Amino acid sequence: MTFLAKEQILNIVLNAKDTTYLTHNFHPFPAKFIPQIPNFMIRQFSLKYDTVFDPFCGSGTTLVEGKLLGRNSIGVDIHPLGVFMSKVKITKIPEDELRKVPDLIRIIERRIDSFVLKLHGHKTLLAFMGEHIKNGAFSYVLPDFPNRDHWFQEHVLHELSIIKALIMEADVTPELKDLLLLAFSCVIVPVSNQDSETRYAAIKKEIPPKQPFLLFREKALDMVSRVKQFNQMASDCRVDIYHADSRYLDFLDDNIADLIVTSPPYPNTYDYYLYHKLRMLWLGLDWENAKFNEMGSRLRHSSQKENIDTYMNDMMKCFKHFNRILKPGKPFIIVVGDSIIRKELLKGDAIIRELADKTGFKLVNEVEYNLGYASKTFNPAFRNKTKQEHVILLTCEK
Secondary structure, three states: OOOOOHHHHHHHHHHOOOOOOHHHHOOOOOOOOOOHHHHHHHHHHOOOOOEEEEOOOOOOHHHHHHHHOOOEEEEEEOOHHHHHHHHHHOOOOOHHHHOOHHHHHHHHHHHHHHHHHHHHHHOOOHHHOOOEEEEOOEEEEOOOOOOHHHHOOHHHHHHHHHHHHHHHHOOOOHHHHHHHHHHHHHHHHHHOOEEEOOEEEEOOOOOOOOHHHHHHHHHHHHHHHHHHHHHHHOOOOOEEEEEOOOOOOOOOOOOOEOEEEEOOOOOOOOOHHHHOHHHHHHHOOOHHHHHHHOOOOHHHHHHOOOOHHHHHHHHHHHHHHHHHHEOOOOEEEEEEEOEEEOOEEEOHHHHHHHHHHHHOEEEEEEEEEEHHHHOOOOOHHHHOOOOEEEEEEEEEOO
16 A cells, blocks of 8 residues: 655645646635645556545545546535536536537627616616516526525626526537536626625625626636536546435445545534525525535534534444445545634544544554645634644555
């Protein structure tokens, strides 16, 4: 079994300049690990056509790298938007289909221009505020969710609704429709009243008319360009992605993975569902299931004051499945950071050692470094100088 070399890992973490190449930049997602880490681990610990498993796949970083490196992969995550991102990011789309995007964007722009002209002509939005708006054969429906008007200016609601309606009715493949919907999702927070991607608070914004469309056009065209590159560089290896809870993986067979590479939620660090809540409302995704079932969330450990035992019990269930799914003697790479619950520092490596001891994994070695090297996150407490991030190599003993 190859060991982890601290110099190599630190070199990767400290010198990873481009972390958004190809499809990795498709959509923001908090606390992603840099793609250079799974890339290195997959090359170091697996062979072509092996199967790589990421049970906390988030937005699909490991899965994209597996596809680029010619490995089959399996991803699981409880967050529906993360699963949606992952599926789009690993999907090749034929060039002839991608060529439809500029024409569709022109159709959308004409509709938006028509709306903006009428908006300026009427000086108010009263003429547009019916929930069902018709214009010839075209119609669109404003979304209906709590505090909608608190989070969005009126003209933004209409512009986003027009964009979404035209995507949904476009004569394109489901794969291209998903790509465009992900581009649409990407612009929702910037044109909302949400303060930022990592702060769920409403502030006063002045989004100019047509700005939602302009951001959508820029994002969609960039994504098309990146898919063209991805088509050329990615393998045709299989990627299976499941919207599921990693505590309950009975649907996956025994001994199907040659390698696990993952980064689980760090206890009491994020509420992943929260920063994307508005997006999930627009896309009709179930944010509440993610909210109440997310492991390690700040909601559970700060708001509901659960202690570390809850996290340990949840992770124990996961690790038992991981041992069953991973082939005997095969490696398990886990990247985890230290956490603080009610002012108590909890060492991520100690948590993993205890879980490994109880679930049939053997610790081979680990590398640690200051968490600030790998994270420029929004949360000042998360950047605490005492916190370390740990890259841990285990093997499956059974």
